[in-house]
Amino acid sequence: MQPSYLELYNSGRLEKCAEALYERLADCTLCPHQCRTDRINGRQGKCRSGVAPVISSFSAHFGEEAPLVGRHGSGTIFFTNCNLACIFCQNYDISHLGRGEEISFEELAEAMIQLQKRGCHNINFVTPTHMNYAIVKALLVAVPGGLRLPLVYNSGGYDAVDILSILEGVYDIYMPDFKYMNSETARDLSGAPDYPERAMAAITEMHRQVGDLATDRNGVALRGLLVRHLVLPSNIAATDRVINFIANLSRDTYINIMDQYRPEYRANECFNLKRGITLQEYDDAVNHALRCGLTRIDGIRRQTNWK
Numbered sequence: 001m002q003p004s005y006l007e008l009y010n011s012g013r014l015e016k017c018a019e020a021l022y023e024r025l026a027d028c029t030l031c032p033h034q035c036r037t038d039r040i041n042g043r044q045g046k047c048r049s050g051v052a053p054v055i056s057s058f059s060a061h062f063g064e065e066a067p068l069v070g071r072h073g074s075g076t077i078f079f080t081n082c083n084l085a086c087i088f089c090q091n092y093d094i095s096h097l098g099r100g101e102e103i104s105f106e107e108l109a110e111a112m113i114q115l116q117k118r119g120c121h122n123i124n125f126v127t128p129t130h131m132n133y134a135i136v137k138a139l140l141v142a143v144p145g146g147l148r149l150p151l152v153y154n155s156g157g158y159d160a161v162d163i164l165s166i167l168e169g170v171y172d173i174y175m176p177d178f179k180y181m182n183s184e185t186a187r188d189l190s191g192a193p194d195y196p197e198r199a200m201a202a203i204t205e206m207h208r209q210v211g212d213l214a215t216d217r218n219g220v221a222l223r224g225l226l227v228r229h230l231v232l233p234s235n236i237a238a239t240d241r242v243i244n245f246i247a248n249l250s251r252d253t254y255i256n257i258m259d260q261y262r263p264e265y266r267a268n269e270c271f272n273l274k275r276g277i278t279l280q281e282y283d284d285a286v287n288h289a290l291r292c293g294l295t296r297i298d299g300i301r302r303q304t305n306w307k
């Protein structure tokens, strides 16, 4: 199966996509924050980013979801900075403190090619929302350089539908978080009170573009949607409502219900975030997903007391 960006490249539409994204950078509306700052001329918005890509690392990663990892790993490229300001971020040195190195579009393309040479099954862009222009510019170099792996859009879920529309055909695999279905929590923990409605709209658009997850005969992802949800203490993420939305989208949505929350960064500023989750809280989340009829729940292998 050929990645969908090949058709975009061959038809000249990938170049047009880059142009459309560049126009947005001058008055940045690349994400729902709509900072309207001129990133082309050195101004920065909430993501504290310019035009050039800044990355903290790239490598074959074996800790991602099984359909992305396969046998040879997911080719992850971690972008520095983020359009969300989550106070419990587990990668806060990269996302908030700016650890990383600025590289050229050509070097970003070369990183993709290197990951393909290492045998990775995909190129997995971690925190891509504020870097979509750089990704498409690098793709224009990587495709004639031989890149043929599917691209994974691994975002926090705070994405703008109109930008996703411009990007249609660039990414074969979308893997957004759906963090919370509660506006106050989204405001207090991530600085984005409209997160729930934005994430619902974005994930609906992602699903429209790529559908449910499709894999090859070895279970390796080819195309489709995966959703991540991190269970938080005392159900402050409104996990049950997040799951209701996912189940309504499609009961065959691949969902990773994650149990690894631990207090990091500024989590101690929020009373409810000062502890990890209990086994009961995690069981409640998984049991709710099962009751909703979801059929592809990652993480369900790890424990046994689900009904």
Ligand code: SF4
Binding pocket: 028, 029, 030, 031, 032, 033, 034, 035, 036, 037, 039, 044, 045, 046, 047, 048, 049, 083, 129, 130
């Ligand atoms: S991508 Fe960055 S500058 Fe642009 S709207 Fe989002 S947070 Fe603001």
